[in-house]
Amino acid sequence: MKLHTPITEQNIYDMKAGEIVYLSGTLYTGRDSAHKRMVESLEEGKKLPVDFHGQAIYYTGPTPAKENRPIGSCGPTSSYRMDAYSLPLMKQGLKVMIGKGDRSDEFIKDMIEQKAVYLQAVGGAGALLSRKVIKSEVVAYADLVAEAIYKLEVIDFPAIVTYDIHGGNLIADEIKKYNQIKV
Amino acid sequence: MRNVDVRDLTESIKALALDANCNIGTPFIDVLRKAIKREKSEIGKNVLEQIIENDEIAEKNHEPMCQDTGMVVVFLEIGYDIHFNGDIYDAVNEGVRQAYQEGLFRKSVAKHPITRGNTNDNTPAVIHVKLTPGDRIKIILAPKGGGSENMSLVKMLIPSDGVEGIKKLVLHTIFYAGGKPCPPLIVGIGLGGNLEESALIAKEAIMRELDDVNPDPVLAALEKELLDEINLLGVGPMGFGGSTTALAVKINAFPCHIASLPVAINLQCHASRHKSMVF
Numbered sequence: 001m002k003l004h005t006p007i008t009e010q011n012i013y014d015m016k017a018g019e020i021v022y023l024s025g026t027l028y029t030g031r032d033s034a035h036k037r038m039v040e041s042l043e044e045g046k047k048l049p050v051d052f053h054g055q056a057i058y059y060t061g062p063t064p065a066k067e068n069r070p071i072g073s074c075g076p077t078s079s080y081r082m083d084a085y086s087l088p089l090m091k092q093g094l095k096v097m098i099g100k101g102d103r104s105d106e107f108i109k110d111m112i113e114q115k116a117v118y119l120q121a122v123g124g125a126g127a128l129l130s131r132k133v134i135k136s137e138v139v140a141y142a143d144l145v146a147e148a149i150y151k152l153e154v155i156d157f158p159a160i161v162t163y164d165i166h167g168g169n170l171i172a173d174e175i176k177k178y179n180q181i182k183v
Numbered sequence: 184m185r186n187v188d189v190r191d192l193t194e195s196i197k198a199l200a201l202d203a204n205c206n207i208g209t210p211f212i213d214v215l216r217k218a219i220k221r222e223k224s225e226i227g228k229n230v231l232e233q234i235i236e237n238d239e240i241a242e243k244n245h246e247p248m249c250q251d252t253g254m255v256v257v258f259l260e261i262g263y264d265i266h267f268n269g270d271i272y273d274a275v276n277e278g279v280r281q282a283y284q285e286g287l288f289r290k291s292v293a294k295h296p297i298t299r300g301n302t303n304d305n306t307p308a309v310i311h312v313k314l315t316p317g318d319r320i321k322i323i324l325a326p327k328g329g330g331s332e333n334m335s336l337v338k339m340l341i342p343s344d345g346v347e348g349i350k351k352l353v354l355h356t357i358f359y360a361g362g363k364p365c366p367p368l369i370v371g372i373g374l375g376g377n378l379e380e381s382a383l384i385a386k387e388a389i390m391r392e393l394d395d396v397n398p399d400p401v402l403a404a405l406e407k408e409l410l411d412e413i414n415l416l417g418v419g420p421m422g423f424g425g426s427t428t429a430l431a432v433k434i435n436a437f438p439c440h441i442a443s444l445p446v447a448i449n450l451q452c453h454a455s456r457h458k459s460m461v462f
Contacts, residue, residue, distance in 0.1 A: 018226075033299065063250050064287040072287055073241075073250040078330050078363045100330075101363035101422060122230055123330065123365040123421050124454045126250040128237035145301060146250075146289045160226070160423065171361060174424025178224060179417030183351075183358040 002156070006054030007095040015117050015161045017168030022156040027058040027098070031077050033147040034140070035085035042088050049140030050149060053093030059100075061146035062136075063126070071136040071152065073126030076100040079118070083107045090114035098159050102171050112165050119159035120170075132157040185318040186266050189274035192320070195460060196278025199324040200255060201286045203458040204247045207238045211455060214393055218367060218427045227425025231367075234420070234453055249454040252288035253326030255279050255308035256386065260321040263314055276306040291329065311383065323390050325457035331364035331450040337382050340444040349374065349446055350409060356448050357413055357429070362422020365452035368429045369393070370413065373447035374402075376437035385447035388433035390457050397434065406432045420453075 003011055005025030015021065028050055030038070038048055059079055063072030079099030086097065087110045095116050100123035111118060121129060135153035142148050162170045212235055219231045241248035257275055267274075283290060283305040292307070294300035315321075336356060340348045353372065373385030397403040410432045419425025430453075439445060 061250060061289060061291075063247050063252060063289045066246065066287055072289075073247040073252075075250050077251070078333070080363065100365070102361045120362070120421070120423070122233045122237075123362065124249045124452055125233050125237040127241040127244070127246055127248050128233060131240070145303070146291070171422060171424070174224065174226065175361075175417045175419070175422070176424075177417065178419060178424050178426055179415070181354065181412055181415040183354045183416065 005056055007056065008054070009115065012095060012115055012117055012165055015164050016166065017161050017164045017170040017173065019161045021119060021159050021161060023056065023159060024155050024157070025153070027056050027152045027154050027157065028052070028139070029060050029062070029150040029152060030057050031059050031061050031147050032081055033144050034149050035082050037141060039085045039088050042092070048092055051093070052089060054095055055093070056096035056098060057089070057094055058098045058152065062130070062150070063146070065136070069130070071130050071133045074130050074133065075126030076121040076123055079103050086110065087114070090116050103163070108163050108169070111163060112167065115165055117161060117165065118163040120162045121157070121159045129157070184264055184266055185262070186268065187320065189267050189269035189271060191462070192271060192274040193278040193281070195322055195462060196257065196275050196324060197282045199322060199458045199460060200279055200282035200326065203324055203456040204252050204286060204288055204326050205245050206242045207248060207454065207456065210393065212238060214430055218430065222420070222425050222427045224419055224423070224425030226423045227419045227427060230420035230423055231427065247286070247288055249328065250289055251291060251328040251330065252283070252305070253328045253456070254292055255305065256325045256327050257308050257310045258323040258387070258390065259310065259312045260315045261312060262317040262319050264318040265320065271312070272310055275308055275310055279306050279308045280304040319461055321459065321461045323457055323459040325390060328365070328452050328454060331368070331452040334360035334364040335449045337378060337445065337447040339378065340446050341442070342444050344444055346405065348444070350412065352446055353409055353448060354412060354416060357450070358416045358418060360450065361418055364450040365454065366418055366422060366429065367420055367427045367453050369451035369455050370409070370429050370432045371449040371451060372432065372434040373449070374434060374436040374445070375439035376445055377439065377443070378445060380437050381445035381447035382449070384435040384437055385449035388435040389449055389451040389455070391433045393431050399436065402434045402436060406434050
């Protein structure tokens, strides 16, 4: 399915685990340090540097761009490291999170309550995924360099719906199909 | 006695780091292609195809295959009969510094584990030096990503845990790591030694060639058995489910204390980057 940001309530409802989404529009990047800083700002009663209402965040820390390219390699990083910071951002209107790997049960519960979705891009495919980015600029926390918040303009960025608001869980469902050994 | 200019060491490190981050090499891509044929999951096949396409783009354009260009690990084997005209640790770090600047690689080293920050040049590298007979230098360099390193561990088992205990630990670790270490994996296992030796030999294990054969028949059999069982876990490429969770298991061993059975598991993601040279 093709989607364009900002993400509507209907879009969230329509996204089902296992479906591939081709996302166009804006993605904000953010990983460990930017998340920590944003959540600390909220705790101090300050505003976030970005208005996340209806927006998507992509957990990545890109390599520096080559000349004449909008961005360097930019694959997803592991999402569980952002679990501790995700609820306050969803409360600020964040609707889509894109990363890699599974996340905590608590995160999934909060995500469903906040009517948001979690997608995965292919980890380690940073060179390939950079071809979906047509523009990038740092919009906050420039001192964090690769960990700064970049505003990316993307066309048909591929990601697979992993946890949806209906309780769908791609990871649990798919692994179950192929698991033949107990741990 | 052979005199070696440390600037030659710097140049070699730089060349290896520039190459390793961008060029995974044809043998590895061939292994991925074979895995596609065996993979049972359609999503899994698609992920493997994307990984190959990614690695080919990186090689063709000489750009990093993954944005996590790692913390650099360097194994140096240095002949006894060599004299250097300067500090080898400084020389290695200078090579890393130059490669990460010129190659436009990400600077992924935090200055301090608690106060964080960034060293801004991807140094220091983690450097392991071994002395060997002769007057040659062997370098193995690996940009090691954080995702797979974070899912690695050392566990001090006891002798009665035995092979069953080792297998249980490996399977449990890989299953619960899921997609986080970026499977399909190379699984490096260090058995024996003590706490730090087990970790070191596990790291050395992931530097081994994919198709090498373990000279120890007990370990060779265990490598095969574990690979088969890991691929029955169902984790699959990037943890999206499937039958390709690992491409290889490599076990290195060392004698250990009569009370201990140390087991280190060092996971290597599918961006399995290491390059070596002898000079």
